[in-house]
Amino acid sequence: MMFDPKMLQVYLVGGTQDVHNDVVKFLEKVKLAIKSGITAFQYREKGNSKLRPNERVDLGLELRTLCTRYGIPLIVDDDYELAQQINADGVHVGQNDTKIEQVSVAVGHQMFIGYSCNTPEQVERANTMDFVDYIGCGPVFPTQSKPDADTAIGINRLERLNMISERPVVAIGGINEENMKVVHDTGVAGLAVISLAFDSKDLAATVKKMKNLYK
Ligand code: TZP
Ligand code: MG
Numbered sequence: 001m002m003f004d005p006k007m008l009q010v011y012l013v014g015g016t017q018d019v020h021n022d023v024v025k026f027l028e029k030v031k032l033a034i035k036s037g038i039t040a041f042q043y044r045e046k047g048n049s050k051l052r053p054n055e056r057v058d059l060g061l062e063l064r065t066l067c068t069r070y071g072i073p074l075i076v077d078d079d080y081e082l083a084q085q086i087n088a089d090g091v092h093v094g095q096n097d098t099k100i101e102q103v104s105v106a107v108g109h110q111m112f113i114g115y116s117c118n119t120p121e122q123v124e125r126a127n128t129m130d131f132v133d134y135i136g137c138g139p140v141f142p143t144q145s146k147p148d149a150d151t152a153i154g155i156n157r158l159e160r161l162n163m164i165s166e167r168p169v170v171a172i173g174g175i176n177e178e179n180m181k182v183v184h185d186t187g188v189a190g191l192a193v194i195s196l197a198f199d200s201k202d203l204a205a206t207v208k209k210m211k212n213l214y215k
Contacts, residue, residue, distance in 0.1 A: 001073050001089040001112075002112075003073075003090070003112035003133040003134070005134065005168035005189045005190075006039060006189075007039050007040045007072070007073055007190075008039070008040065008134055008168055008169075008170040008189040008190030008192075009039045009189070009190040009191070009210075009211070009213075009214040010037065010038045010039045010040075010190065010191065010207060010210045010211055010214070011038070011039065011040045011041075011042065011170050011172075011190050011191065011192040011193075012030070012033050012038045012040070012041050012042070012192075012193065012194075012197050013041075013042040013044050013077070013172070013192050013193065013194050014026070014029075014030070014041075014042070014043075014044060014194050014197070014198055015043060015044045015045035015046060015049055015051075015077075016045065016049055016050070016051055016059070017045070017046060017047050017048040017049040017050075018145065018194050018195070018198045019198055021048070021049070021050045023051075023055075023059060026059075027059070027062060027063075027066075029197070029198055029203060030063065030066065031066055032203050032204060033197055033203055033207055034066055034067070034070045034072060035070070035204075036203065036204040036207035036208060037207055037208070037211050038072065038197075038207055039072060039190070040072055040073050040075060040190075041063065041067055041072060041073070041074055041075065042075040042076070042077055042092055042192070043059075043060055043063050043074065043075070043076050043077065043082075043088075044076075044077035044078075044092075044194075045059075045077075045079075046077065046078075046146075047146070047147060053082075056079075056082055057082065057085050057086060060076070060082060060085070060086035060088075061086050063086070064086045064087060064088070067089075073089035073090055073112075074086070074088045074089050074090075075088060075089060075090035075091065075092050075112075075114065076088045076090075076091050076092070077091075077092050077094075077097075078091075078092070078093060078094065078097040078098060079091075080093075080098065080103045080106050080107055080111075081106075083107065083111060084106075084107065084110075088111060089111060089112065090111050090112040090113065090114060090133070091103055091107055091111050091112075091113055091114070092113075092114035092115075092116070092136065093113065093114065093115055093116070094115075094116040095116055095117070095122065096148075100113070100115055100129065100131075100132070104129075104131040112133040112134075113131055113132055113133050114132075114133065114134050114135065114136055114170070115129070115132045115134075115135050115136070116135070116136045116137075116138075117135045117136070117137060117161065117165075118137055118138060118139075118150055118153050118157075118161070119161075120160070120161065120164055123135065123137075123161050123164045123165050124164065126165070126167065127164075127165065127166040127167070132167055133167065133168075134167050134168045134169070134170060134189070135161075135165055135167050135168075135169050135170075136169075136170050136171075136172050136192060137153065137158055137161045137162070137165075137169050137170070137171055137172070137188070138152075138153065138158075138171055138172035138173030138174075138192075139151075139152045139153065139172065139173020139174055140152060140153060140154065140155065140158050140171050140172065140173045140174055140175060140179075140183060141154075141173055141174025141175065141176075141179060142173075142174050143173045143174045143194075143195075144195060145194040145195050146173070149173065152173065152174065155182055155183070155186060158171055158183070158186050158188065159186040159187065162186055162187055162188050163187075168188075168189035168190075169188045169189055169190075170188065170189060170190040170191065170192045171183050171186070171188045171190070171191055171192065172191075172192040172193070175191050175192075175193050175196055176196050177196070177206070177209060180196075180209065180210060180213060181213060184213040184214070190214075191210060191213070193210070
């Protein structure tokens with residue numbers, strides 16, 4: 001699948017650790033989110049994940065089928081070998097993950113590449129990398145979903161990073177129903193969420209609220 005910045009608008013991120021390690025519940029929620037209109041899904045098995053490598057491949061292949069059926073891109077966090085095994089559309093790399101140059105060489109032009117940046121220097125560097133398709137900026141607000149997250153950057157810094165970036169920006173970290181509009185109004189291409197969706201009592205309604213921002 002070709003990269004399109006519109007894919008970033010309602011970007012769901014998650015793995016089984018975000019649903020109390022319950023694989024069945026995780027798949028149910030991802031499926032409901034996809035049916036409700038998310039524009040991209042990132043499979044991110046991290047932190048407290050209990051899944052072994054072969055289980056990640058099995059679950060990843062189910063996610064592959066789901067994303068293909070509904071026409072949205074499947075992106076894998078960090079693990080480009082898993083991304084290759086499940087034929088993902090993209091791979092997302094953090095500053096502390098596998099070196100992005102190495103990921104780029106490994107995946108070639110087969111997949112699109114996202115890169116996490118939260119300082120002007122990191123964004124300037126990403127601007128020089130032709131193989132970076134979009135950048136992820138955050139955490140915008142404090143988050144419970146990433147124990148090793150950097151300090152929150154806040155709205156003003158997000159706006160500044162988005163201005164500097166020559167690639168579309170997806171904002172992530174602590175985005176909720178109260179602050180999603182102010183995040184959107186910075187001009188970013190999209191919003192990425194974990195807990196807002198996975199902890200929602202009405203996932204379909206939550207996804208619709210996010211979609212409405214980009215109407
Ligand atoms: N990267 C920066 S913040 C974050 C990641 C993966 C976690 C976002 O989770 P939440 O629950 O939407 O704050
Ligand atoms: Mg990462």
